[in-house]
Amino acid sequence: MRCRLCGERAGLRLWCRQCRDLWAVWQANRGAGFPRLLRAFAELDVAREQVERFLDAEPKRGGGTIRDHIAAEMANQLLDALGQKTSQDAASAKRLRDVGNWKNYDQRPEE
Numbered sequence: 617m618r619c620r621l622c623g624e625r626a627g628l629r630l631w632c633r634q635c636r637d638l639w640a641v642w643q644a645n646r647g648a649g650f651p652r653l654l655r656a657f658a659e660l661d662v663a664r665e666q667v668e669r670f671l672d673a674e675p676k677r678g679g680g681t682i683r684d685h686i687a688a689e690m691a692n693q694l695l696d697a698l699g700q701k702t703s704q705d706a707a708s709a710k711r712l713r714d715v716g717n718w719k720n721y722d723q724r725p726e727e
């Protein structure tokens with residue numbers, strides 16, 4: 617079976633071991649911000665291309681990519697800090713990205 621997230625071989629599982637590791641690290645670092653999350657990912661034995669495919673995968677079809685989920689969490693934290701009670705979700709982050717407003721917001725910084 618192919619991994620539903622990155623497309624690599626996943627044996628009998630829906631997700632390959634690397635994506636399960638990435639998912640666990642993301643859950644453990646929720647709200648930590650994108651740069652810190654990328655550093656945590658870098659400590660795993662997962663190729664950078666596979667990390668990118670993981671970030672661009674939609675765990676639930678139409679529900680936004682993992683990158684969208686992370687962007688939505690960051691937006692909520694920011695708005696929360698400003699005293700705004702909102703619930704930016706991954707699907708609306710995806711819509712914003714699709715129209716180009718957040719084009720570079722959640723991209724890996726230049727090295």
Ligand SMILES: [Zn+2]
Nearest residue numbers: 619622632635
């Ligand atoms: Zn995978």
